[in-house]
Amino acid sequence: MGDVTGMPVNLEAAVARDVTAVPFTELSTMAGEVWPEIEQEFLACMLDGGYIGGLPVTAFERKWAAYCGTDHAVGLANGTDALELCLIALGVGPGDEVVVPANTFIATAAAVVRAGATPRFADVSEDTLLMTPDTLAEAITPRTRAVIIVHLYGQLPDMTSLVATARQAGIAVIEDAAQAHGAEWNGRRAGSFGEAGCFSFYPAKNLGAFGDAGAVVTPRQELADRIRSLANHGRSGGHYEHDLIGTNSRLDALQAILLSGKLAHLDAWTERRIAIASRYRELLSACEFAGTGLKLTHTAPLARHVYHLFVVRVPHRESVRAELAKAGIQTGVHYPVPCTWQPPLRRFADRPLPVAEQAAGELLSLPMFPHMTDRQVDYVCESLPEALRAAAASSEIANVQ
Numbered sequence: 001m002g003d004v005t006g007m008p009v010n011l012e013a014a015v016a017r018d019v020t021a022v023p024f025t026e027l028s029t030m031a032g033e034v035w036p037e038i039e040q041e042f043l044a045c046m047l048d049g050g051y052i053g054g055l056p057v058t059a060f061e062r063k064w065a066a067y068c069g070t071d072h073a074v075g076l077a078n079g080t081d082a083l084e085l086c087l088i089a090l091g092v093g094p095g096d097e098v099v100v101p102a103n104t105f106i107a108t109a110a111a112v113v114r115a116g117a118t119p120r121f122a123d124v125s126e127d128t129l130l131m132t133p134d135t136l137a138e139a140i141t142p143r144t145r146a147v148i149i150v151h152l153y154g155q156l157p158d159m160t161s162l163v164a165t166a167r168q169a170g171i172a173v174i175e176d177a178a179q180a181h182g183a184e185w186n187g188r189r190a191g192s193f194g195e196a197g198c199f200s201f202y203p204a205k206n207l208g209a210f211g212d213a214g215a216v217v218t219p220r221q222e223l224a225d226r227i228r229s230l231a232n233h234g235r236s237g238g239h240y241e242h243d244l245i246g247t248n249s250r251l252d253a254l255q256a257i258l259l260s261g262k263l264a265h266l267d268a269w270t271e272r273r274i275a276i277a278s279r280y281r282e283l284l285s286a287c288e289f290a291g292t293g294l295k296l297t298h299t300a301p302l303a304r305h306v307y308h309l310f311v312v313r314v315p316h317r318e319s320v321r322a323e324l325a326k327a328g329i330q331t332g333v334h335y336p337v338p339c340t341w342q343p344p345l346r347r348f349a350d351r352p353l354p355v356a357e358q359a360a361g362e363l364l365s366l367p368m369f370p371h372m373t374d375r376q377v378d379y380v381c382e383s384l385p386e387a388l389r390a391a392a393a394s395s396e397i398a399n400v401q
């Protein structure tokens, strides 16, 4: 892939001119690629006036369910509502516990609290930073009704064993696949393992809208119907017929047109993310074993990781980020604080979760987007060892003083 991002090819010169050489992510090139294909439909919808739901939403729902290997999809306003409405539709509420991993975006746990239930936090694997069958089993109590398995960073954990553990305990499986569009475990797509899979189409996600959007996929017709009703003021038929107290969480037609357009490109963009990740791994593996403290995150052989994020662990993380920023490289942190330490969730933390707690101080997300050039990847890989050395040296000086 050439330098289609419009980024300066001469990264050194870009750094010298004090401009960002490698952004953390870049969305406009994807929009530009799709726009000519959707422009007419977009304009027609704008002039037609059918802005919420309608044929564009139904068409996207059909395509998204098929892409995920499930029977039904319900388009929603965002991924947080997808989780919350799914829990409510499954009848999870006050008095119930839902297991969630401590290493996730707060929305996973917040959805449980908003549904009236209690989140019960599970630790994660040292290698993949995802929930494991053991950490799930440890967190289950007689009050547990469901588990939300999070496919964080774009990778599914061992779904065969996790689903077996949940089935044995008689609890529902919900997948938080907000970061895992098209990811697989043993050839099966994210969202197709449990009662339901919840997706976010937040703009920076692998499949992102022109704003907020989300969806639930499920094999169960009645669950899809209930979620659709809950998202539409509890409507049962007519405009003023309401069976349930619901909310307003519908998908807009313009977002659905864009999402359908982008879906046709998703596999190519995902392949490019996977190629970028392999290049990172190849170029950074020497650095990992050179005593720098860098640790790469493991990808399980049965997982098709779609690399929403490329996450590594480093010592002196804030100094490393500052050194990379000086070199014009933007980074992210997902997430700097485990959910159990977030003020509104602390009351649910009942025991230490050592892996998630330790990792939160070390996680570093490197730039990752489909139109990132090989040269940009190489530049990050050349700059990171230097940033690690500089950060270690300044920490030694600070310790001596």
Ligand SMILES: Cc1ncc(COP(=O)(O)O)c(C=O)c1O
Binding pocket: 078, 079, 080, 081, 104, 105, 107, 108, 150, 152, 176, 178, 179, 199, 200, 201, 202, 212, 213, 214
């Ligand atoms: C793991 C995870 N769960 C849930 C969400 C919530 O999705 P949304 O931002 O669309 O509400 C996100 C989005 O950032 C996420 O990354």
